[in-house]
Amino acid sequence: MDVSRIKATNWRNFRKIDVELNGTTYLLGANGSGKSNFLDIFRFIRDIVNPKGGGLQYAVEERKGMTKLRCLASRQVPGIDLEIELKENGEEVPTWRYCLSFSGEKGGKRRTLIRKEEAYKNGELIFSRPDDKDKDDKDRLAETYLEQTNANKEFREISAFFQKTLYLHLIPQLLKYSEMFVSKQTESDPFGQGFLSQLADTPEKTRVSRLGRIEKILKKALPKFEELQFVKDKHGNPHLEMRHKHWRPNAGRQQEDQFSDGTLRLIALLWTLMSSNNLILLEEPELSLHEKLVGEIPKMLQKARRSTGKAGGQIFVSTHSKALLSDPSISGTFLVLTPTESGESTQIEQPTKDELKAIELGMSPADILLPKTSPIQGELF
Amino acid sequence: MEEVQIFVAYAEDALSCEVMKRLVAFRNERTDSGAVLTFRKGFPENKRGFGGIKKQIPAMKNMADAGLLVFVLTDLDQRDCSPELIRDWFKLNDSKPNLPEDFIFRVAERETESWLMADYESLSKFLSIPVANFPKAPDAIERPKQELLNILRRKAKKRCFKEMIPEPGGHVGPEYNNQMSIFVRNHWNVDRASGRSNSLQRALNKLIRFGGHNGSTP
Numbered sequence: 001m002d003v004s005r006i007k008a009t010n011w012r013n014f015r016k017i018d019v020e021l022n023g024t025t026y027l028l029g030a031n032g033s034g035k036s037n038f039l040d041i042f043r044f045i046r047d048i049v050n051p052k053g054g055g056l057q058y059a060v061e062e063r064k065g066m067t068k069l070r071c072l073a074s075r076q077v078p079g080i081d082l083e084i085e086l087k088e089n090g091e092e093v094p095t096w097r098y099c100l101s102f103s104g105e106k107g108g109k110r111r112t113l114i115r116k117e118e119a120y121k122n123g124e125l126i127f128s129r130p131d132d133k134d135k136d137d138k139d140r141l142a143e144t145y146l147e148q149t150n151a152n153k154e155f156r157e158i159s160a161f162f163q164k165t166l167y168l169h170l171i172p173q174l175l176k177y178s179e180m181f182v183s184k185q186t187e188s189d190p191f192g193q194g195f196l197s198q199l200a201d202t203p204e205k206t207r208v209s210r211l212g213r214i215e216k217i218l219k220k221a222l223p224k225f226e227e228l229q230f231v232k233d234k235h236g237n238p239h240l241e242m243r244h245k246h247w248r249p250n251a252g253r254q255q256e257d258q259f260s261d262g263t264l265r266l267i268a269l270l271w272t273l274m275s276s277n278n279l280i281l282l283e284e285p286e287l288s289l290h291e292k293l294v295g296e297i298p299k300m301l302q303k304a305r306r307s308t309g310k311a312g313g314q315i316f317v318s319t320h321s322k323a324l325l326s327d328p329s330i331s332g333t334f335l336v337l338t339p340t341e342s343g344e345s346t347q348i349e350q351p352t353k354d355e356l357k358a359i360e361l362g363m364s365p366a367d368i369l370l371p372k373t374s375p376i377q378g379e380l381f
Numbered sequence: 382m383e384e385v386q387i388f389v390a391y392a393e394d395a396l397s398c399e400v401m402k403r404l405v406a407f408r409n410e411r412t413d414s415g416a417v418l419t420f421r422k423g424f425p426e427n428k429r430g431f432g433g434i435k436k437q438i439p440a441m442k443n444m445a446d447a448g449l450l451v452f453v454l455t456d457l458d459q460r461d462c463s464p465e466l467i468r469d470w471f472k473l474n475d476s477k478p479n480l481p482e483d484f485i486f487r488v489a490e491r492e493t494e495s496w497l498m499a500d501y502e503s504l505s506k507f508l509s510i511p512v513a514n515f516p517k518a519p520d521a522i523e524r525p526k527q528e529l530l531n532i533l534r535r536k537a538k539k540r541c542f543k544e545m546i547p548e549p550g551g552h553v554g555p556e557y558n559n560q561m562s563i564f565v566r567n568h569w570n571v572d573r574a575s576g577r578s579n580s581l582q583r584a585l586n587k588l589i590r591f592g593g594h595n596g597s598t599p
């Protein structure tokens with residue numbers, strides 16, 4: 001099942017979003033154009049359905065409240081609307097459609113309250129809120145049905161879908177020097193501090209097989225690289241270890257705090273692609289990698305999607321990279337985030353017919369679409 | 382008035398991109414009938430050298446054949462003549478190579494800087510360097526950018542112009558594109574320059590003819 005369409009009003013810097021999606025989705029846009037904000041829609045829903053203490057209130061508070069979330073440029077509409085369609089491959093009608101509108105409570109406990117919540121299965125309405133019970137008891141509107149296991153029996157597939165969303169934006173320093181950052185490691189682990197525990201929590205057989213595949217790729221990508229292993233130290237803490245060719249026999253191995261930034265990011269990227277059949281959100285996977293490797297990323301993504309034993313696994317990628325977007329194998333949905341005419345918010349443009357034609361005729365998305373995101377005319381200096 | 386969009390426009394450097402914009406604006410002022418040429422958002426694009434442009438010639442030719450307007454400006458550099466360059470890049474054998482109508486492919490002889498130095502009066506005034514220091518026959522300059530930088534090395538007084546000079550190992554100084562772009566936008570007399578530079582004159586003619594009559598290709 002894939003996200004086939006997404007609509008939103010007043011989500012962060014977007015006043016309106018309405019895009020249909022197909023295959024891997026690439027998000028292109030200048031710095032600050034809203035690529036991460038777009039990905040955050042999925043993380044937001046994941047926070048709602050997170051069985052360990054998630055929920056609408058949590059998801060909004062994590063983002064510092066409605067005032068931070070709601071589009072500053074919006075005027076009339078008081079709240080935020082989200083609508084997501086999930087479709088089985090090849091089906092006409094989306095299997096699921098889920099709509100959620102919410103806004104901040106005026107006065108009182110200043111919670112976030114649901115204005116509308118609806119779910120459709122194969123085009124038919126399953127429920128619509130507020131219902132009669134909600135009218136009697138306003139507190140109920142602080143919780144979505146989606147987050148309530150006893151209420152969402154009929155549409156649990158939706159929550160299950162989003163629970164498994166993976167977000168990858170590994171910051172090597174956070175992993176290498178975790179002791180220096182007394183950071184709160186959130187459940188969703190956005191920046192990779194928990195990457196090693198994630199490895200540790202994976203059943204050994206799976207882990208060995210995945211690391212074996214990663215090792216093979218690293219051998220090609222890193223000069224002189226020889227071996228990658230998962231180990232636990234005497235305190236039981238998980239580590240990755242690496243060995244290079246031509247090291248003195250007793251030179252020992254390096255642990256992850258000595259890995260290069262690009263090595264760590266590449267390992268995390270490959271691991272993430274192997275570990276999910278579901279939604280994967282990749283933040284600028286090109287970071288720290290040699291251009292040659294960046295150019296391989298579209299192929300990596302396609303292979304991950306097609307690999308055996310996988311139902312698919314939809315991938316969203318935010319990127320600035322020319323190398324990534326000019327790989328000839330690249331395909332999918334390209335979303336170009338550009339400021340609106342008035343400049344007060346961002347709109348999402350899909351390629352025009354001519355732009356698609358040009359790509360078909362041998363130009364790459366990097367040639368045809370990336371220039372549209374250029375923040376400056378001419379040069380900065 | 383009808384607009385005809387230049388779908389893709391490429392040049393070898395930031396300065397040539399400015400020149401393309403100026404030429405299109407100039408052309409739009411001059412053509413009283415027909416369509417206005419506009420660039421698609423993000424174009425012209427600086428391809429940083431000719432390699433990337435050359436590689437994309439086949440795809441650009443496909444686009445032009447399919448009716449998407451392509452505009453390329455490149456430097457002749459040390460080649461003999463532009464037909465030779467075109468034959469090589471487009472893999473053609475004819476002595477007078479023909480390109481699709483919607484492919485405006487222009488070669489500056491020998492570099493964009495020749496076109497700018499062709500209006501040496503304005504350039505001399507802009508850079509505050511006496512006009513006697515500038516060569517008077519733009520097509521005869523072997524390495525126009527080097528020539529310009531040499532003049533700057535000898536004569537530039539103001540700091541912003543001194544910063545156009547490259548440090549050892551660099552090709553241009555940090556202010557080069559910026560100052561020259563200002564010149565192109567605000568001081569360069571296209572009429573005067575085209576009276577002295579053949580390749581500029583031909584580029585202008587092609588642009589002016591384009592879409593001049595019925596709004597589509599001539």
Ligand SMILES: Nc1ncnc2c1ncn2[C@@H]1O[C@H](COP(=O)(O)OP(=O)(O)OP(=O)(O)O)[C@@H](O)[C@H]1O
Pocket residue numbers: 011012013014029030031032033034035036037038067068069070071072073318
């Ligand atoms: N509620 C809001 N209303 C309007 N704008 C907002 C809101 N919340 C965040 N923004 C704006 O969104 C922008 C940040 O967007 P985001 O982080 O998604 O950019 P990005 O495309 O990921 O950029 P980068 O490439 O630098 O990572 C900021 O300019 C911020 O001001």
Ligand SMILES: [Mg+2]
Pocket residue numbers: 035036037318
């Ligand atoms: Mg971002």
